Amino acid sequence: MxxxxxxxxxxxxxxxxxxxxxxxxxxxxxxxxxxxxxxxxxxxxxxxxxxxxxxxxxxxxxxxxxxxxxxxxxxxxxxxxxxxxxxxxxxxxxxxxxxxxxxxxxxxxxxxxxxxxxxxxxxxxxxxxxxxxxxxxxxxxxxxxxxxxxxxxxxxxxxxxxxxxxxxxxxxxxxxxxxxxxxxxxxxxxxxxxxxxxxxxxxxxxxxxxxLFNSVSFYRMNVDKTKCTKCNECNKNCPVGIKVYENANSPECIRCGKCIGKCPTNAVKSCFITHKKGRFNHEKVLDAGSGADNCH
Known part of the structure; x- marks a missing residue:
């Protein structure tokens, strides 16, 4: 996207x-x-x-x-x-x-x-x-x-x-x-x-x-914690001032994708979770903060 x-x-x-x-x-x-x-x-x-x-x-x-x-x-x-x-x-x-x-x-x-x-x-x-x-x-x-x-x-x-x-x-x-x-x-x-x-x-x-739907929608933002260095480039370039590595699916996020293009380590991605199993696994990743990436 x-x-x-x-x-x-x-x-x-x-x-x-x-x-x-x-x-x-x-x-x-x-x-x-x-x-x-x-x-x-x-x-x-x-x-x-x-x-x-x-x-x-x-x-x-x-x-x-x-x-x-x-x-x-x-x-x-x-x-x-x-x-x-x-x-x-x-x-x-x-x-x-x-x-x-x-x-x-x-x-x-x-x-x-x-x-x-x-x-x-x-x-x-x-x-x-x-x-x-x-x-x-x-x-x-x-x-x-x-x-x-x-x-x-x-x-x-x-x-x-x-x-x-x-x-x-x-x-x-x-x-x-x-x-x-x-x-x-x-x-x-x-x-x-x-x-x-x-x-x-x-x-x-x-x-x-x-x-109200940002945290449960099929279109999601995801941060690979193993790649993220918390350099704050996402926040600097975010039009609504979000630190994506803290809350990738914040209610304020407008999903513009600027953080994806500005991330120097390619840690930020987005995708549609289109099936139940993938969606469930994605939620577990977000909860655990493991950094696994379900967006390809």
Whole structure:
């Protein structure tokens, strides 16, 4: 996986997921059959080019429709993607993650994101995506997609700005909420130039959801302890600041593979564990820290 050009995959994912050119030209939203399918990364439903739906937006919409309603399709979809690759989507397919990585390449003084902030994304998942839409509702039990409406900068970038530019009626309806969201987007852009993937690490509820599967997914990172010298090159080159030799399958790992290419002793590898016996043996290796390598 790491040998594949990740930038090409990220660019292709962004283009394919937002390839409805007519939407951008006319300031409209695609409403065909593909809209019932979720995109694996954070990609706004209302983006003029989006063929599919955002899983976080879909999860909120269903929860907000009637009290205590749950979308088994969306939950099942997220569990499937998480079980297969954990946060592999974050590192390879998510358009907004790609956008942040581009911003980080802009020359500027760089800072480290405080580790405590990485816990905040679970707060946004629990409160703004799950609890508020389900329980903060009107008299007939209908709530709002709170994360999308009040926080998500990806929605502002991908949907809000393009639609306002092309749609005169929307421009006339601009209010304080639009400027609030625009301010959050600007803040995200500034922080993304100074810190690596700040939104992914501190805010993104989709990343929080996928992170729960990193330790059990079929796609795994592995460190050969017999080769690892703890030179810390993995940590120096990791976009989310992980010491891979301490926890190769950390919830924060986005499986980008940078550590694999930078390891001077070729101690770090990744692979899909595709059968039960191999998966069981791989778990024993991780638990024992023996350094045996199941990734070829």
């Amino acid at each position: 790491a040998s594949i050009n990740r930038r090409v995959v990220q660019l292709a994912s962004t283009i394919i997921g937002n390839g409805y050119i007519e939407g951008f030209a006319k300031g409209t939203i695609y409403r065909g059959k593909l809209k019932s399918v979720c995109f694996p990364g954070l990609n706004c439903y209302s983006c003029p080019g989006a063929y599919t739906s955002c899983p976080i937006g879909s999860l909120q919409s269903v929860a907000a429709g009637f009290k205590h309603q749950v979308s088994l399709y969306v939950i099942g979809f997220l569990m499937l993607i998480g079980t297969l690759g954990g946060r592999l989507v974050c590192g390879w397919l998510c358009p907004f993650g790609f956008f942040q990585e581009i911003l980080y390449k802009i020359p500027s003084k760089k800072f480290k994101l405080p580790k405590l902030l990485s816990k905040f994304k679970y707060f946004f998942l629990l409160v703004f995506v799950l609890l508020l839409p389900a329980f903060l509702t009107n008299e007939v039990g209908v709530g709002l997609p709170y994360f999308c409406k009040y926080i998500c900068p990806a929605g502002t970038l991908e949907a809000g700005i393009p639609l306002v530019i092309k749609n005169a009626a929307l421009r006339e309806a601009i209010g304080i909420l639009f400027y609030w969201k625009l301010g959050l987007l600007i803040a995200t852009i500034i922080f993304s130039m100074l810190m690596s993937r700040p939104f992914c690490r501190a805010v993104c509820p989709l990343g929080a959801m996928y992170s």
